[in-house]
Amino acid sequence: MTVLEVKNLKKIYRTRFGGTQVQALSCVNFSVEEGEYVAIMGESGSGKTTLLNMLAALDKPTEGEVYLDGKPLSSIKDKNISEFRRDNLGFVFQEFNLLDTFNVKDNILLPLVLKGENYKAMMQKLMPIAKDLGIAPLLEKYPYEISGGQKQRVAAARALITDPRIILADEPTGALDSRSTDELLALFAKINQKGQTILMVTHSVKAASRAGRVLFIRDGEVYHQVYRGNMSDEQLYQKISDTLTILATGGDRR
Structure with missing residues (x-):
């Protein structure tokens, strides 16, 4: 079953007075099946962050559409967007985004408090x-009072507490040391094995090599994708590294 579908997505940013145009996304197409674990990679400026913002309904495309469970995000009224995100999407950020004045329990429960649950x-x-x-x-x-790795586990718990259709992770290992990174990636694998759909934007080859599929973005479009298939983490790591080298040197798809 398709959970997320992206069709002909384009985003053009215009300067304040409409003179200069910057095309962040040109024509992005892909879908994510229920229970998939997908990583998105690409060089800085390739459009990854813009794409994630579209998927999270934080920004609107110039053209094209994003569908969640077949429903176009453009059909959601502005006044209902926050509720939609809270009910359908779980977020794990690089900087954790925890509230220091709340304890761990209250940080995790916050989305449910906002929903009015008892x-x-x-x-x-x-x-x-x-x-x-x-x-x-x-x-x-x-x-x-807790470590970076523990904070990211708390952030993951907060993302899971609403039973989201999909978890969107933005550079989740970016602020972690090697040990905490390993722990978080093992946690994501465990979550995914239980059926949770995950889409992760990352610069880390190590993080991406734990996913089931890797999408590569270049010049605002999906340049290539790699499926895990029967590959081990080590084999997928090498495949990703090879593809990134092609990206960096301007080579063709293969």
Whole structure:
């Protein structure tokens, strides 16, 4: 079943007075199936961030459409966009985006509080996730009292608490050390194995090599994609590295 579909997506930014135009996305087409784990890679300025903003309904395309479960995002009224994101999308950011004045438990529960769920129902959702992610002992601590890896686990729990259709991860390992990166990637693999759809934007070959499919963006369009198939993490790592070399040197698809 297709969860996310991107059709002929184009984004042109214009200067304040409409003189200069910058084409961030030219013609992007791809789809994501339920339960897939997809990584998006590309050089800085290739359009990855712009694309992620479109998928998250944080920005609107100049042309084309993004569909979630067959529903065009353009059909959602501006006043309902925040509710749509809260109910359908989970976000994991590079900088965690946790509130220092809230403890771990309240940071995770915040999306449910905004939905108006009762406390008992929230706790019934929280505890299995907290135990599964290994952060149950941290619930009463504050973000400044825990490590970067633990913060990212908290961010993952916050993303999962609403049972989202898809998790959008923006450079989730970018602020982590090697050990915490390994832990987070193992966590993402575990989450994905349980059926959670994940789409991750990353510069990290290591992170991308854990995905089931890797999309490469160049000059605002999907330049190439690699499927894991029967490849090991190490083999996929090499394949990704080879493709990035072609991207950097301006070579053709292969």
